[in-house]
Amino acid sequence: SSFGKCPSISDAAGGGTRSRDWWPCQLRLDVLRQFSPEQNPLGGTFDYAAAFATLDYDALKADVKTLLRESQPWWPADFGTYGGLFIRLSWHSAGTYRSIDGRGGGGMGQQRFAPLNSWPDNANLDKARRLLWPVKQKYGKSISWADLIVLAGTVALEDMGFPVLGFAAGRPDTWQSDESVFWGAETTFVPEGNDIRYNGSTDFAGRANQLEKPLAASHHGLIYVNPEGPNANGDPATSALDIRETFGRMGMNDSETVALIAGGHAFGKTHGASTIALGAAPEASSLEQQDLGWSNAFGTGSGDDATTSGLEVIWSKTPTNWSNDYLNSLFKNDWTLVKSPAGAVQFEALNGTVDYPDPFNGTFRHATMLVSDLALRDDPAYSVIAESWVDDFDALTTAFAAAWFKLTHRDMGPIARYLGPEIPHQRFIWQDPLPATNATYSLTADDEASLKEQILAAPGVNVSSLVSVAWGSASTFRGGDKRGGANGARIALQPQSSWEVNNPAQLQTILSALTSVKTSFESTGKSVSLADLIVLGGNAAIESVANVSVTFTGGRVDALQEDTDVSTFEFLNTQGDGFRNFRNTSGYSLASTEALLVDKAQLLTLTAPEMTVLVGGMRALNTNFDGSSNGILTSTPGKLTNDFFVNILDMNTVWTADSTGELFTGKDRTTGEQKWTATRADLVFSSHAELRAISEVYAEAGGLDQTVADFATAWAKIMNLDRFDVKK
Ligand code: HEM
Structure with a gap:
């Protein structure tokens, strides 16, 4: 019924082979003429800070909280809340930031545009943004998409009982893809064995060990690392080395890294119901899909039949409440390498208790973990930190609160840019503090x-x-x-x-x-x-x-x-x-x-x-x-x-x-x-x-x-x- 978005060969404006096709080494000056006032539908003089000042912030948050718990038939909410999905939305938005060149991150709402809207790691986050549309529509210019995407996960955390440190708005939207970011030179996404971004003579789990700078992800199309271990090797110890390198490139130390993973994966679940291949990502999907992608022909294609990463994991007995069950499960279970229904490698506590809830049907499962989760147990440095928090929930809570705030605000620059009533009073060295103006x-x-x-x-x-x-x-x-x-x-x-x-x-x-x-x-x-x-x-x-x-x-x-x-x-x-x-x-x-x-x-x-x-x-x-x-x-x-x-x-x-x-x-x-x-x-x-x-x-x-x-x-x-x- 559809021709998708092709044919790509067109005799209309912009069609045909372009100068860069003929002369690929041409110096790109287009990166110096992005985000011009002419392509901004809000106009060149739009003042986001002034628009934000008119926002009823509390009402917006209340609406997001309501929306979290209102399951939509076209994308049913796991466990009755979109909390986990929204946390992943925010994290993937902010998580593309890399310290080396300061590019990436959630500051421009780039997740709405290619390539990020269609990265395999961002699968089904198109649904999360679409779920937020009624709220965006209601509040209009007074809240940017960039802010709303980061706020959604923060409100979700709060709604599920986590004491967040605060939230600062101040991320004006952009209206086109940021072409300046070097995301890597690969021509395919996340290909196993395609390691061209690694070089050096030291062997690392079957590949070279040095990740090309300024990149911060192990593969093109991933936010950070392969959840199945390097090139899906199923090995938590080498996964830890990839995690340390990639989170380090975002400016996170070991403690912040453990806090982020243990904190984030206390909520929600992963999705890998079947081996049936998903449809095209939004950038290539057909017009009638309305900028959504990854259509799923398995069963209902959503809910219990959903496939996102192909992994099928429920980390905690309380996936909608802040608790220490992720770390308890990690250290108190014995783990066996298994395959998800979609064929991806993951761990299951086969001899453990069967009390991890299915999101929809009232049944229970064994505890499950990603290979990258077990890195927190198997890496000597990570395990010391993670194990110390098993019986010190307050310490984990404090560490995750600080790390989440850093993750989601790291790319905003000086605190003079922060807007809103929930700016934390604490100052952090990563904010490059300046003395108060005299x-x-x-x-x-x-x-x-x-x-x-x-x-x-x-x-x-x-x-x-x-x-x-x-x-x-x-x-x-x-x-x-x-x-x-x-x-x-x-x-x-x-x-x-x-x-x-x-x-x-x-x-x-x-x-x-x-x-x-x-x-x-x-x-x-x-x-x-x-x-x-x-x-x-x-x-x-x-x-x-x-x-x-x-x-x-x-x-x-x-x-x-x-x-x-x-x-x-x-x-x-x-x-x-x-x-x-x-x-x-x-x-x-x-x-x-x-x-x-x-x-x-x-x-x-x-x-x-x-x-x-x-x-x-x-x-x-x-x-x-x-x-x-x-x-x-x-x-x-x-x-x-x-x-x-x-x-x-x-x-x-x-x-x-x-x-x-x-x-x-x-x-x-x-x-x-x-x-x-x-x-x-x-x-x-x-x-x-x-x-x-x-x-x-x-x-x-x-x-x-x-x-x-x-x-x-x-x-x-x-x-x-x-x-x-x-x-x-
Ligand atoms: C889900 C991998 C770090 C929060 C997932 C999924 C994968 C994954 C594969 C499943 C997606 C799906 O199938 O639906 C990883 C890896 C990480 C990492 C490899 C780093 C080594 C984080 C961090 C956070 C986070 C730092 C937040 C602080 C979440 C949440 C979900 C999730 C909340 C559940 C989404 C839902 O319920 O729909 N992660 N993740 N993850 N991740 Fe992570």
Whole structure:
């Protein structure tokens, strides 16, 4: 009755083979033009925080609680509640977050779109979102899907007797798939034996042991690990090693990992009623399925006949109440490896009691567990933690509450973004805490002018290094998890102060000059933060060499070293900062230098024109991290000009690559005399058709004025990326 969503070959708009099909190595600039106001049905000026302020939050929660217990005939609720399903919904939404590049997570409601809506691990979560639709419809714009998805699991926990720590809203929706996330290079989902994301020479359960960075899942299409053990080997001990690696990539330690699994699997069940293959995932299902997928031809296709993962497990005797029965069952039963009705490997307590309830028919079963659950018993470190909680339910409760809050808020960035009446008072190191803003940090226009003068007159400073340090301070910001940025002046703290890209010697010179200015300013009884002075220094430097005024928004504060999680801040160390012509030669990334430039621009939420003018302007200002002359295509280094664009497009220059393909020499076409050297992060602006087109605008008549004006605007944007305290 249906042709599904194919044929894929179309003569309509967008059909046929595309540029990327012909030239697969084409640099992807589309990641710099996502989420534009034009594709947002709420309009470019929609203010989610203001809309959320109109929400009757208690009424919304009450409606979710009612909905949890109202079983729908089209997808009957196990044990009379959708609690387990909603917890899994929230966990899978948040659980794609990875610390290494700060991408993934539940902050943008991406689970609604491909590929996440159709990952095998997200099977039947389409039903969970559809169950929530009446509530979303009722409250409209005042609650985003992204928030509702995370809230649903949190309310479910509360409804089943778990004392959650709280909930913060503040995740505005997006309206398209986020194409910036590298989910892996595989072309099939969760294939057993397809281990291309693992390399290294050490054998690990039949495969290599090193998981490719920045990935955090063992296979494409999984949130974390294969529940049947690595490549379905049925071995809890090696499953533990996969769990440690993948949960570690989300920033979870052993204790948090045990708490999350033991806490989550205290509720609900898994689904594997039959071997009958499920229908296509939502992205490929037929139109009449209305964006639902995984149709099931077995029996009723739902309820007791449902298949999701193919595993058939009920962990607890009380799957709808918070209890310690998961850990009791784990440690007090003997486990036998068996197969689920769908043929997946799992464990069953064959000699145990038969008092684990069927969700629908009133019968009882033996206790069951996933292979990955038994990892908590068989791994030496996990078992110490898990066993200590068997008789200390309060400790498990406390640990799970903190870990659930971290899981679901880890990707939200500063607490200034948190909204709603249930924000916990506790502060956590993973929130990158900043001291409370001190009113005396507000500067008058006269203060700003005088400070700028003092900075420019300070010994050891020059335009290039002031700009470079301000850039280094602000440009750690990552749009994915909103970490980093200039607020806090963490560039003066470990680990940032030691990063090669920050040129530690130059950095210390500038920091001591700024500290002297701070001391002298504060001797007058006023206050200014180092964080503000770093930004003010960059602005002053730019204004001193161009006829422009750069917007300054003061009020930043200085973080403390003890409030800085050095190991996770290390993830903010860049793989490549093409803006300062830096390539991290000891980094993990195999991407081209120009792809890393775009990657950083995407993390900085820049458009292609913003990226272009910032690179061109910074080259003119001579801000390479190591002071090299690569790409400094000007006879007046340290001035804000459009010389970079004029010279990179100059047909009188002939470029040749060195043997590495990373460095290029530009010679005069007539005399053969060497004029310039440049990197891939320079020549991409004349060799890539779209970037060349933008560069031409900055090189043509009127280009100098436009370079200066656009640079100042883009610069101010970078300096303020993390100022959620002053933004709407
Ligand atoms: C269900 C695997 C961690 C909460 C499931 C299912 C699998 C699974 C295979 C069954 C899906 C189905 O067939 O319906 C894993 C693995 C984990 C893990 C391999 C990590 C090693 C977590 C965490 C949480 C969680 C951290 C929450 C904190 C749940 C819940 C269900 C579930 C509540 C029941 C869903 C329902 O009742 O429909 N998990 N899980 N899981 N998981 Fe996990």
